[in-house]
Amino acid sequence: MTQTQIPKPGTAAAVRPARRPIRLTSRRGFVIFGGALLPLAILLVWQLSITLGVVSVSQLPSPAMVFLAAIDLYERGQLTLYVAISTQRVLIGFAIGASLGVAAGALVGLSRGANVLLSPTLGAIRAVPSLAWVPLLLLWLGFGEQSKITLVAIGAFFPVYTTVSLALRHVDQHLVEAGRAFGLGGIRLFTAVQLPAVIPSVISGLRLALAQAWLFLVAAELLGASMGLGFLLSESGGNGRIDRIILAIVLLAVIGKITDAVVGIFEKWANKKWA
Amino acid sequence: MSTVSTSIAPAAAPARTSAPADNTSFSVDFSDIGRSFTAKPERGAARGSTVAPRPVLRDVSLTVQPGEVLAILGTSGCGKSTLLRIAGGLDEPSTGSIRIDGSPLNGIDARCAVGFQEPRLLPWRTIADNVALGLPRRIGRAEGKSRVAALLELVGLTSFADHRPRAVSGGMAQRASLARALARNPGVLLLDEPFGALDALTRLKMQDLLLDVHAAAPTTILLVTHDVDEALQLADRIILLGADDDADDMAGGRTGATIVQELVVPGGRPRDRGSAELAELRGRLLAGLGIDRHGQARGVAATHTIPHFPY
Numbered sequence: 307m308t309q310t311q312i313p314k315p316g317t318a319a320a321v322r323p324a325r326r327p328i329r330l331t332s333r334r335g336f337v338i339f340g341g342a343l344l345p346l347a348i349l350l351v352w353q354l355s356i357t358l359g360v361v362s363v364s365q366l367p368s369p370a371m372v373f374l375a376a377i378d379l380y381e382r383g384q385l386t387l388y389v390a391i392s393t394q395r396v397l398i399g400f401a402i403g404a405s406l407g408v409a410a411g412a413l414v415g416l417s418r419g420a421n422v423l424l425s426p427t428l429g430a431i432r433a434v435p436s437l438a439w440v441p442l443l444l445l446w447l448g449f450g451e452q453s454k455i456t457l458v459a460i461g462a463f464f465p466v467y468t469t470v471s472l473a474l475r476h477v478d479q480h481l482v483e484a485g486r487a488f489g490l491g492g493i494r495l496f497t498a499v500q501l502p503a504v505i506p507s508v509i510s511g512l513r514l515a516l517a518q519a520w521l522f523l524v525a526a527e528l529l530g531a532s533m534g535l536g537f538l539l540s541e542s543g544g545n546g547r548i549d550r551i552i553l554a555i556v557l558l559a560v561i562g563k564i565t566d567a568v569v570g571i572f573e574k575w576a577n578k579k580w581a
Numbered sequence: 582m583s584t585v586s587t588s589i590a591p592a593a594a595p596a597r598t599s600a601p602a603d604n605t606s607f608s609v610d611f612s613d614i615g616r617s618f619t620a621k622p623e624r625g626a627a628r629g630s631t632v633a634p635r636p637v638l639r640d641v642s643l644t645v646q647p648g649e650v651l652a653i654l655g656t657s658g659c660g661k662s663t664l665l666r667i668a669g670g671l672d673e674p675s676t677g678s679i680r681i682d683g684s685p686l687n688g689i690d691a692r693c694a695v696g697f698q699e700p701r702l703l704p705w706r707t708i709a710d711n712v713a714l715g716l717p718r719r720i721g722r723a724e725g726k727s728r729v730a731a732l733l734e735l736v737g738l739t740s741f742a743d744h745r746p747r748a749v750s751g752g753m754a755q756r757a758s759l760a761r762a763l764a765r766n767p768g769v770l771l772l773d774e775p776f777g778a779l780d781a782l783t784r785l786k787m788q789d790l791l792l793d794v795h796a797a798a799p800t801t802i803l804l805v806t807h808d809v810d811e812a813l814q815l816a817d818r819i820i821l822l823g824a825d826d827d828a829d830d831m832a833g834g835r836t837g838a839t840i841v842q843e844l845v846v847p848g849g850r851p852r853d854r855g856s857a858e859l860a861e862l863r864g865r866l867l868a869g870l871g872i873d874r875h876g877q878a879r880g881v882a883a884t885h886t887i888p889h890f891p892y
């Protein structure tokens with residue numbers, strides 16, 4: 307009798323933590339399903355509006371036509387090429403812009419002199435719209451990769467620069483003083499106290515920068531390119547291929563979301579580690 | 582009534598304390614220290630109107646002997662932390678100068694270690710790594726590790742070595758902060774209310790621990806506290822910061838605070854917490870802090886000369 311009773315409390319205790327109700331909105335399956343709900347609904351409305359004849363196919367091609375356009379481009383070898391070249395431009399430009407952004411942000415955030423000297427100029431440059439750079443970069447750097455990568459780098463630079471310089475100015479001065487009191491200074495103080503303190507903001511800056519890099523990429527490719535998703539947009543605009551335009555938009559949305567999700571995972575990990 | 586505690590303690594507590602016996606301690610010399618803060622002019626104040634600097638400390642002259650434990654008492658806001666920060670090179674006096682071991686203090690000094698009033702632990706480091714921040718620069722990796730482990734053992738945080746500061750209690754964080762200061766093995770230890778966040782029992786334990794550490798390696802300790810009993814229990818000498826009698830508020834709002842009482846605590850440590858002699862001194866200090874002592878003094882004279890170290 308007692309033997310049958312003894313395991314009971316044990317199992318109950320072992321089961322209880324697992325049984326603790328997880329909120330529905332934080333269950334993984336629900337999150338994925340919930341996130342996919344709206345795109346599926348849009349797809350459905352899109353298809354319905356065509357089958358019911360609300361819009362004409364010449365105005366809005368059906369999902370199947372867009373899919374066929376993708377297959378067609380893929381068979382010509384253009385789809386993979388365009389996606390690859392666009393992604394490559396974004397990644398290289400992002401890497402360059404983000405590194406410069408961290409460096410400039412650190413300089414302006416840590417040194418009052420650099421702040422006085424640099425921040426008005428950088429603030430003014432930031433105010434220039436992305437498209438304004440395109441003609442200038444094309445004339446200076448030509449039609450090749452450099453002009454696009456430079457524009458993407460400009461786009462990635464500013465979110466990182468802004469978040470890093472602001473975050474460094476708001477590092478808890480008590481902690482900085484404690485670091486100094488224990489003999490840290492200069493680069494050692496930076497790596498031991500200031501950098502770890504701003505890492506969460508650096509990463510959210512990187513995330514913003516990546517999104518902005520895609521925006522600037524399309525600007526660069528729209529106006530002067532022979533490959534890439536932006537070029538696909540401008541070319542299809544010229545010859546009226548609405549199916550390809552929609553395809554390009556969908557691809558930009560999907561790839562942008564994927565790269566953002568990768569940084570998001572990194573952000574979660576880093577926040578756990580540093581915050 | 583000098584005891585032999587300093588000579589026997591290294592043998593009695595070598596396993597518990599990690600500070601090596603070759604610890605050197607330094608004298609601290611304040612001469613005519615004054616400090617005033619200039620408040621920022623208020624918005625809307627007439628342009629060009631100058632805001633007079635507000636004096637916080639004035640005329641603080643004091644010599645702390647090597648190995649002495651000095652307690653600094655005073656009401657809240659009277660400038661205790663300010664004085665300690667000046668001693669640590671974290672703040673500069675407006676007037677006067679300070680010397681450590683005879684040489685003028687110039688900025689942050691490697692010979693001093695500070696235990697701040699707040700724990701100030703780096704939130705992204707574990708407790709052990711935070712304590713390791715206090716280690717002297719030249720120390721080796723393995724030696725540093727064993728020293729950190731010994732200090733964590735000392736303050737009773739061994740099982741929390743891998744926790745983040747936000748996962749430990751306020752009192753634990755403060756003990757970690759104390760361990761970090763001790764890790765320096767400093768010649769001058771500056772402690773700003775190191776036991777303020779501890780419960781009464783842990784506080785008594787930590788006081789004894791500090792005495793053990795000091796006995797094993799008699800460093801100079803400047804201890805800021807608002808607890809009269811703690812000062813009497815730990816210190817060789819107590820100074821009371823406050824305004825002079827002619828100023829009208831306790832914290833010295835107008836003229837700045839200075840040393841209004843200085844007394845040598847008789848007897849070697851550890852002291853009987855309930856002795857009549859200490860009770861008399863307690864009454865006097867409380868009176869100096871503006872507290873009614875509720876009773877008559879029993880007339881035990883406290884010496885005003887500083888006995889030679891070791892006491």
Ligand SMILES: Nc1ncnc2c1ncn2[C@@H]1O[C@H](COP(=O)(O)OP(=O)(O)OP(=O)(O)O)[C@@H](O)[C@H]1O
Pocket residue numbers: 618619637655656657658659660661662663664698807
């Ligand atoms: N950086 C500063 N700027 C302006 N005023 C300051 C500054 N630091 C301290 N003060 C002023 O100096 C006075 C003394 O401050 P301090 O921190 O030394 O007090 P304290 O004696 O340590 O008080 P407590 O026991 O509450 O910690 C306070 O009135 C405070 O307003």
Ligand SMILES: [Mg+2]
Pocket residue numbers: 661662663698773
């Ligand atoms: Mg204080």
